[in-house]
Amino acid sequence: MIAEVNQEECIGCESCPEFCPEVFRMEADGLAVAYTNPVPSEFEAAAQEAADGCPAHCIIIT
Template identity: 75%
Template sequence: MIVEVNQEDCMGCESCPAFCPEVFRMTNDGLAEVYATPVPSECEEAAREAVQGCPAHCISIEE
């Protein structure tokens, strides 16, 4: 599974690293980024929750 954050749409709410800190983190400029790709299999469910919980709907999944 590959996840991507569209930083142009990211509002820096920090919800994705709250759901899945093993995959997402915040950059120095306050936007989310993916740092573990592909997503480790044991983190896939948490990554999906991060996608669903994103209020900006800026995270995409490629299976």
């Protein structure tokens, strides 16, 4: 599984690192980034939950 954050659509709400801090973090510019790829299998469910819960719908999981 690969997680990506569309930086152009991210609103900086900080929900994804709350769901899955092992994969997502906030950068200095206030936008989220997926910093762990591929997503370790033990965090796949949490990464998917972060994507599903993103109010901007900017997280892409493949």
